[in-house]
Amino acid sequence: MNRTFELSEFLFVVAAVRWTLLLSLVAFLGGGIVGLLIAIMRTTHNRALRLVTAGYIQLFQGTPVLMQLFLFYYGFAVLFDMQVDAWPAVALAFTLYSGAFLGEIWRGSIQAIPRTQWEASACLSLGYVQQLRFVILPQAMRISIPPTVGFLVQLIKGTSIASIIGFVELTRAGQLMVNVTFQPMIVYPVVAALYFAVCWPLSLLSRFLERRIDADLGIKRHL
Amino acid sequence: MPILALNGISKRFGTHIALDDVSLSIETGEVVAIIGRSGSGKTSLLRCINGLEVPDSGEILFDGHRVERSRAGLRALRREIGIVFQSFNLFPHLTVEGNITLGLTEAKGVPLEEARKRARDVLRQVGLEDKIGAVPLRLSGGQQQRVAIARSLAMQPRLMLFDEITSALDPELVGEVINVLEKLATDGMTMILVTHEMGFARAAADTLVFMHEGRIREKGPPSRLFAAPVTTELANFIDAILPAGPHISHVFG
Numbered sequence: 431m432n433r434t435f436e437l438s439e440f441l442f443v444v445a446a447v448r449w450t451l452l453l454s455l456v457a458f459l460g461g462g463i464v465g466l467l468i469a470i471m472r473t474t475h476n477r478a479l480r481l482v483t484a485g486y487i488q489l490f491q492g493t494p495v496l497m498q499l500f501l502f503y504y505g506f507a508v509l510f511d512m513q514v515d516a517w518p519a520v521a522l523a524f525t526l527y528s529g530a531f532l533g534e535i536w537r538g539s540i541q542a543i544p545r546t547q548w549e550a551s552a553c554l555s556l557g558y559v560q561q562l563r564f565v566i567l568p569q570a571m572r573i574s575i576p577p578t579v580g581f582l583v584q585l586i587k588g589t590s591i592a593s594i595i596g597f598v599e600l601t602r603a604g605q606l607m608v609n610v611t612f613q614p615m616i617v618y619p620v621v622a623a624l625y626f627a628v629c630w631p632l633s634l635l636s637r638f639l640e641r642r643i644d645a646d647l648g649i650k651r652h653l
Numbered sequence: 654m655p656i657l658a659l660n661g662i663s664k665r666f667g668t669h670i671a672l673d674d675v676s677l678s679i680e681t682g683e684v685v686a687i688i689g690r691s692g693s694g695k696t697s698l699l700r701c702i703n704g705l706e707v708p709d710s711g712e713i714l715f716d717g718h719r720v721e722r723s724r725a726g727l728r729a730l731r732r733e734i735g736i737v738f739q740s741f742n743l744f745p746h747l748t749v750e751g752n753i754t755l756g757l758t759e760a761k762g763v764p765l766e767e768a769r770k771r772a773r774d775v776l777r778q779v780g781l782e783d784k785i786g787a788v789p790l791r792l793s794g795g796q797q798q799r800v801a802i803a804r805s806l807a808m809q810p811r812l813m814l815f816d817e818i819t820s821a822l823d824p825e826l827v828g829e830v831i832n833v834l835e836k837l838a839t840d841g842m843t844m845i846l847v848t849h850e851m852g853f854a855r856a857a858a859d860t861l862v863f864m865h866e867g868r869i870r871e872k873g874p875p876s877r878l879f880a881a882p883v884t885t886e887l888a889n890f891i892d893a894i895l896p897a898g899p900h901i902s903h904v905f906g
Contacts, residue, residue, distance in 0.1 A: 549705055550742035554756030554808065555731040557724070564755055568746050 435611045440620065446603030447624055453599060454586045456521050461528020461585075468533025470562065473540045483533065490530030496591050499523045503595045516597040524589065531581055539574035540566060572643050579636035583629045590625075600624060654717055656681045656812060656843055657702065662711035664697055671697040672708070673867035679812070684838045685845045686854035686875070689864035690890060695847040698864070699814045702845070703727075703734045716811075732760060735805035736814040739821050741797045743789040743804070749776070750785045753804045761808065768807075775803040779833050795826030802833055813837070815846040851894060855879060863887045 433439065468486065471479040490498065503519040506512050543566050551565040593602035604621035608614045655678035664672040672694045679685055687695045700706040702713065704720070704727040713720040720730055744752050750772050757768035776782045779799040789797050798818055805813060815834070819827045831853050837844065838857045848854055854861060854875055861875040865886045871878055882888040 546738065546740060546742045547744065550738065550744070551755075552727075553703060553705070553731055553736045554804070555728045555760035556756065557728060557760075560759050564759060565744055569744075572746070 432612060433610045435607060435613045435616045435620075439607050439611060439617075443600070443603045443607055443617070443620060444624065446598060446600045447628065449597075449599040450586065450589055450601075450625075451628070453520060453524065453589045453592060453597075454582070457524035457528045457585060457589070458582055460521070460525030461532050464525060464529025465532025465536055468529060469536035469540055472533065472537040487530045487534050490527050491534070495523070495527050495588060496594065498527055499591060499595060516592070516595055519595065520589075520592040520597050524585070524592070528581075528585055532578065535577045535581060536570065536574050539570040539577075542573055543569050572646070575643065576636050576640040579632055579639065583632050583636075586629055586632075587625060655679055655714075656716055657845075658714040659698075659702070660712050660714070662698070662701055662708045662713070664694075664701060664706060664708050670867050672701065674711070675867070675869055676711075677862065677869060677872075679843065679845065681811075681843050682841050683843055683860060684858050685860045685862060686858035687845065687847045687862045687864060688849070688851070688854060688890070693864040694867040695864050696816055697867075699736070699816050699845065699847055702814060703731055703736055705736075728760070732808065733810055734812045734814065735808055735810035736816065737798070737801050737805050737818050739817040741789070741794070741801045741821075743797055743801055745789055747788075748785070749781070749787050749789065749792075749800050752789065752800060753807045756804070756808050771807050772803075775807045776800075778806065778836070779803045780829075793826060794822045795829045798822065798826075798830050799833055802830075802837075806837075811843065813842055813844045815844060815848070817847050817849065819848070819850055849894070851879075863890065865890075 468483045471483045472487075474480065499520060502523040503514065503516065506514045506519070547565055547569065548561060551561045556564065589599055590601035592599055593605060596602070598606070600621055604617050608617045611617065658676075658678040660676050662672050662675045663670075675694070675698060677685075677698075687698065689695050697706060701708045704722070707722060715730060715733065720726065744755070747755065750769065753772040753775060754763075754765065754768040757763040757771060758765055763771070773782060773785065776785055779802055781796060781799055781803065784792060784796060784800070789800065792800065802818075818834075819830050822830065827850070831850060834844075834846070834853065835857055846854070846858070858875050860872065861878045862869055863871040863878065863882075863884075863886075865884075870884050871882065871887050878887065879891060882891060
């Protein structure tokens with residue numbers, strides 16, 4: 431006799447939301463650290479650093495995240511004869527992937543700060559690190575909040591790909607319930623609704639922050 | 654010994670020659686006004702003095718010492734030389750007080766309480782002590798420029814550079830900034846100003862420098878330069894900027 435999609439199955443799917451959130455959080459925080467370093471290196475005067483980080487960004491933005499995932503998951507096994515768990519593989523892959531995207535977003539934000547702000551702070555005898563810390567990054571951060579939250583939404587949905595190597599998050603939990611209930615048209619809408627419930631508030635937050643920053647900077651938009 | 658000496662400074666941007674073998678020296682307490690057409694090299698000269706541009710050749714002596722182009726050398730130089738820009742360049746994310754204390758606490762190691770006290774003092778000097786908690790965008794252009802002057806003053810520089818600081822202001826706001834400059838000149842501040850305010854240049858400058866195509870073409874007391882320009886370039890420049898005819902003798906006679 432088949433199971434049907436009832437409360438316990440529903441709760442199983444809901445419980446898997448935490449793995450989606452946890453993976454997203456790890457990738458976002460880890461990617462944030464990588465991304466900040468990338469963004470700073472991309473905007474220095476050091477040509478070698480700029481080239482290396484540009485290559486990193488091109489590599490991770492120019493290949494599917496699924497390939498990156500496979501390479502980390504199977505790559506270790508093949509290269510080092512070492513089976514890694516799904517968790518570290520997906521966490522590492524998504525961290526490096528996020529680092530490339532956040533690095534590129536934040537590079538743009540840093541470069542959007544007028545050159546005159548660098549000059550004015552240099553003329554107050556501030557050093558490079560002080561310029562970044564007290565003058566450039568605080569302003570760049572404000573500009574970057576909306577696209578950063580936008581990327582977080584993409585990331586949360588993107589973690590569904592981790593299901594392919596068997597990492598049990600929201601999508602994988604849905605697949606498991608479909609396998610036992612044969613009710614995809616009930617299970618998947620529920621899964622989709624759960625993604626929406628997580629992502630929609632973030633989208634609203636992003637739009638709210640964008641308006642507030644526009645107001646702070648005195649920008650008026652038509653819509 | 655002059656506080657600042659420029660010896661044979663040249664600077665080109667691509668094929669454009671911005672500065673062509675410029676030499677100039679300034680004594681402590683001297684007020685030097687640089688005039689000339691747009692593109693004559695006035696701003697490039699100021700920017701070379703505090704290291705925002707690196708000259709292709711020539712040397713700069715500050716207080717008798719050759720200016721080091723290293724990061725540390727430039728930071729040391731900029732503790733002694735302040736600059737105020739045409740476009741204010743205040744930090745929009747900081748309050749007026751934060752703008753003024755940042756360089757003091759971070760570059761000079763002044764304790765925060767002392768820095769705040771100094772911020773109040775310099776704001777009083779420019780007549781804006783009531784704006785200490787304001788953010789720059791809420792201030793008028795004239796007020797922002799006075800804050801920029803205060804920010805630079807707070808560092809207690811031995812030389813101040815002013816780069817067309819009234820050019821971006823609405824006409825009715827120019828006076829309040831000029832007043833601050835006049836007071837600084839009277840108080841004995843050593844300063845170099847690039848300016849289009851001929852009335853101010855004449856009244857406050859000890860030395861007037863006329864630049865044309867990257868060179869210093871005339872230099873001397875303002876009264877002499879305005880009354881009896883030697884080069885045709887300066888004569889033409891004076892004609893171009895002053896109301897025609899009999900007014901010249903009225904304003905500058």
